Amino acid sequence: MAVIGxxxxxxxxxxxxxxxxxxxxxxxxxxxxxxxxEAAKAAGVTIGESPAAIAAAAxxxxxxxxxxxxxxxxxxxxxxxxxxxxxxxxxSTIDVDSARKAHAQAVEHGAASLDAPVSGGVGGAAAxxxxxxxxxxxxxxxRARPILEAMGKKIVHCGGAGAGQAAKICNNxxxxxxxxxxxxxxxxxxxxxxxHQALFDVSSTSSGQCWSLTSYCPVPGPVPTSPANRDYxxxxxxxxxxxxxxxxxxxxxxAGAPTPLGAAAAQLYALMNAQGEGSTDFSxxxxxxxxxx
Numbered sequence: 001m002a003v004i005g006x007x008x009x010x011x012x013x014x015x016x017x018x019x020x021x022x023x024x025x026x027x028x029x030x031x032x033x034x035x036x037x038e039a040a041k042a043a044g045v046t047i048g049e050s051p052a053a054i055a056a057a058a059x060x061x062x063x064x065x066x067x068x069x070x071x072x073x074x075x076x077x078x079x080x081x082x083x084x085x086x087x088x089x090x091x092s093t094i095d096v097d098s099a100r101k102a103h104a105q106a107v108e109h110g111a112a113s114l115d116a117p118v119s120g121g122v123g124g125a126a127a128x129x130x131x132x133x134x135x136x137x138x139x140x141x142x143r144a145r146p147i148l149e150a151m152g153k154k155i156v157h158c159g160g161a162g163a164g165q166a167a168k169i170c171n172n173x174x175x176x177x178x179x180x181x182x183x184x185x186x187x188x189x190x191x192x193x194x195x196h197q198a199l200f201d202v203s204s205t206s207s208g209q210c211w212s213l214t215s216y217c218p219v220p221g222p223v224p225t226s227p228a229n230r231d232y233x234x235x236x237x238x239x240x241x242x243x244x245x246x247x248x249x250x251x252x253x254x255a256g257a258p259t260p261l262g263a264a265a266a267q268l269y270a271l272m273n274a275q276g277e278g279s280t281d282f283s284x285x286x287x288x289x290x291x292x293x
Contacts, residue, residue, distance in 0.1 A: 001025045002147065005058035007051050007074055008092070009036040012118070013064035015125040016091070016151045018043035022128075023150035028054050055082045060147060062089045067243075068098025075105045084110040087143050091132070093117045093169075095247050096162040097254075103136065103161035112140040115161065116148065117168040121236045129153045133171070135163030169251055172244040176265040176282070179212040183286035186219050190290075196221055218283040232284035239278035242269040 001024045006017040009031035020027045021044040029045040031037050037047055048054035055061050055078035065071050071092050082088065088106045090099065090113075099115040106113035114136035124130045130152035134141050141157045148155045158167045185208070189199045200222035204214050217223035227235040234240075245266035252259040272278075272288050 002059045003028065003057065004147065005029070005048065005051075005054035005061040005078075006045065006064070007031075007054065007061065007078075008064035009033075009040040009045070010064070011122050012125045013062075013091075014039050014043070015122070016062075016064065016130070017045050019125075019128045019151045020147070021045060025147070025150070028058065030054055050077075052077045052081050054078070055086065058082075058086065060087045060089065060144075062091060062147075065090075065092045065094075067092070068094035071102050072098055072105070075102045079105045079109040079111055082109065082111045085112065087112045087114070087140060089114045089116050089144055089147070091116050091118055093172075093244060093247070094165060096165045096169075096251055099135065099165040100162045112137065112143065113161070114140050114144050115164040116144065117164055118152065119168065119171060120152070122234070125151070132156065133158050133164040133167040135159055135161055135165065135167075165247075166251070169244055169248040172241070173248040173259065173262045173265070175212065176241050176245050176269065177261045178210050179216070179218065179283055180265055180268060180285060180289075182210065182212045183218050183283070183289050186286060187289050212283070216283055218286045227281035227283055228286075232281040232287070234279065235281035235283070237278060238269055238272050238280050238282045238284065241282040242266065242273050242278070245269055 003026045004020055006027055006029040009029050014036055017027050017029050017040055027045045028048045029040045030048050030051050051074050061078055063074055071090055071094055088111050090102055103113045114134050116132045116134040118130040118132055120130040128151055131154040132148045132152050134157050145155055158164050196219045217226045218228050220228045227233055248262050249266050272285050
């Protein structure tokens with residue numbers, strides 16, 4: 001079993017670190033939020049003095065942080081002190097350019113590196129069923145695989161540095177667009193007098209079928225586990241969906257890729273956030289489309 005540093009013990013990082021402890025690893029964590037530290041300690045995580053102190057003693061360091069500047073700041077602290085060959089795995093969702101800069105920092109100091117953002121939300125983090133999209137060298141990926149398997153059920157090597165982030169933002173652009181489409185269909189069905197269950201029964205078994213409908217249905221009833229049955233408690237918050245859609249738009253502009261539906265989805269989620277609904281599950285955008293609130 002490995003000595004693993006885990007920096008960022010929030011809603012996602014905390015349960016992920018706990019699953020590494022359950023798998024038998026020695027996990028030394030760090031966070032700036034006292035409540036996150038206490039929850040991690042209760043799950044068996046040892047708390048380190050600083051990211052640099054953790055990196056100096058760990059075989060593997062995992063980061064789960066809010067944005068690219070946070071990742072680059074932490075990598076600036078940990079890469080110079082990590083022992084040669086230490087594996088650095090960033091599971092944050094950040095822009096592709098920052099991911100590639102983090103890789104470069106790691107390589108400069110003799111560390112192996114992966115960008116490995118996740119899909120599956122807080123529920124998947126707690127259940128250990130996340131999907132990991134990894135970018136980096138094949139050797140680094142194979143070293144990371146058994147560690148990632150303790151936290152997820154699907155581990156995909158997407159390519160070189162930054163490829164994991166590219167896969168994540170493309171996937172979540174699909175998700176944001178499809179959720180809006182499903183929500184619009186239910187709003188139209190309501191106006192036409194069609195019941196939620198009738199639309200679900202038809203679309204879930206025909207050409208309208210998609211994950212946003214069958215796993216995360218935005219109206220109460222048809223899918224009992226969806227946030228719609230809990231007054232749209234996240235789940236996956238609308239603020240996080242907006243973050244990912246903005247990252248997708250930045251990447252699209254940089255690459256010269258036309259993404260008109262992605263741009264429209266970003267505008268709609270920006271409006272939802274501007275209405276004070278950023279902490280609501282992203283499927284709650286159906287309420288805005290109805291004109292509620």
